[in-house]
Amino acid sequence: MSYIEEVRAAVAARNAGQPEFMQAVDEVLNTIRPVVESDDVYKRNAVLERITEPDRQIMFRVPWTDDNGNMRVNRGYRIQFNNAIGPYKGGLRLHPSVNLSIIKFLGFEQIFKNSLTGLPIGGGKGGSDFDPKGKSEREIRDFCHSFMTELSRHIGADTDVPAGDIGVGGREIGYMYGQYKRIKNLYEGVLTGKGLTYGGSLARTEATGYGLVYITENMLAAANDGIKGKTVAISGSGNVAIYAAQKVQTLGGKVVTMSDSNGWIYDPNGIDLAVVKDIKEVKRGRIKEYADRVKSAEYHDSGKVWQVKCDVALPCATQNELDENDAHTLVKNKVKAVGEGANMPSTTEAINVFQAANVLFMPAKAANAGGVAVSALEMSQNSQRLAWTFDEVDGKLKGIMKGIFDKTAEAAKLYSKPADYVSGANIAGFLKVAQAMIAQGV
Template identity: 70%
Template structure:
């Protein structure tokens, strides 16, 4: 049994109750086989794969808070600090009922490679809670966030671990958490990113993941002697990533015809109205039924099991921007049958492994989230730089740096794939490019 298979077997047995984490590790290690085989003796002697698949620490804690009826509620909080070989731990805080240790570990593991690809000095981590912010009052959100940060504050800091937002954690939640950190620590430092502009946040951070996804997608298409202008695009999700992916795609001349939320999806043949979508989802925090009611050309479909949702339409580009494993093999077959040419992930691991393989086998240019959605964490790192310098850059400055990073990521993963005889396999290219930088740092720092 080779080294990769030994470690995959170890992880599968040790973490059998964490399917998402096993899925992420399997996808990464399988694509790293050429690199590992070339350096097997060195990597095995230094237990590189065992060390990179085991977090530095896994923190789990109780989060008690009081709701508006005076009832004490209890949630579970997590922070997984995975690898800090190239910089402080960096990764978002997800607030969603589905959150458990396995979800946070898979996200933290992916974050190691994603952060490495940005070329910025940030390591991999992730955190969150099974708290559901939907339907909660601002006072309840504040009560939860303050309790959550009271415990989390023991483990983070500007040069230790810098969390950010993720699903369920927006500017409101970050603000409440920052206020509590400052109160407890008596420190005003860049310990969180995604902050409001009045207290250390960065311009373009809100748009960063969606915009970055399109900058990479545009470069991918351009390097295949094609043009994004005039393309028809399917987007899933209607949160922060999806909204700004739609906005940037349409600024670049594409037409986006879909978006979705947890209850259903919109098909709008005339193109999604971004300003209306922002009003419904960001201002009113309402369902997409309100979008359909306000726009005659839009059709709303309620989500049902077994349906392809946003993936059933004839499009050139697909951008999954909602959540993990939302695009399965049957969805991939539907997209290929309808002529999709490019698929780039805006969410974390939204495509199942068999769907990814089907895209690759059928000539679709597929870029995984570690590369394609790195714009958010890249801009978070730029926010850290601004905080350290006590400066605030213009939107144009940040956006220009973001575009340069995302174009650089595409060429980096393209070259890594070619170097190991896998031209066009951008999943392997991303894993290889991210892995090599982290491993070089790990070897240089000894056993730690």
């Protein structure tokens, strides 16, 4: 049995019942094989055993009071996975689906994503199975304060710097930051995604969506193509999806789909983002309302956006939303490129279909790294007591995404084959972290 098979078997035995985490581990181990088998330094230093085991797995109860005066209890998580190249960095997710497997998969992915940015940040992730949907402002505030009361023991500007994720936007970050200050009596950049009045960064809201489109454009350019004139299918209607759509439109593409957990819309004339923003960002409504307001649009409460013919697909909703059947449909409809805006939105089988059909495919580790990159830029601004302009931050983001593409493409050429961006992203991210781990000893 090879070193990689030995580690994979041990990780599977130790993490039984954690399918999302094992899916993420399997993808990385399978793609870094050429590197690991070329030099026994990784085995001698037990790099794979160490990199697949979190430094810390923190679970805690989060008690809060609802509007009827009833005490409720949720479970909170913070996985501090690897800090070989910098303080732990990764978002907080509030969603009823949150469990240990999902938080560990997200934290593991974050190690390599953060490494690819070239910035000094390690990998971590956290959250809770609390569902903010349908909760009042007071209930959300009470939950966030309780959550931070425990989380504050484990984080700090040079230790672990959480950010937002699904269910955690500027409102939730604000409540958490206020509680952190009260407990610690410190005004420091311990959270990113903060409001602009108290240390937040311009372009942070747009960063993940913009970064996704920047790297997809780089991928297309390497194939002598571009987004201009392309029909683009996007899933989701949250922060990532909205700003990916905005950047696609700026570059001359046409976005024709968006979705939420209830259904999806198709607008052959191109999505009117002003309407989507009003529904999702202002009124916090459902995407079906778009079809009530835009006559050219269709609403579907079954099926997926991937049945719509498109040139570029950008899955921006959640993990494993794009399966093997969806991939076959996209290939049949002659999709040219897929860029992952969400974390691990394509199943392993779907990725295999795309690669077998020579569809350009950019994995989430590289494609959605724009959000954490600008979070790290927010940390830099906080440390220096500076505030950069939107254009300064956006310019840095564009350069970072170009750098990620170049590193991913170069690693693919050296260790796999040109345009195998899945292997390239994993290998490039792994090499930096592994070298730092070896240099620092056990």
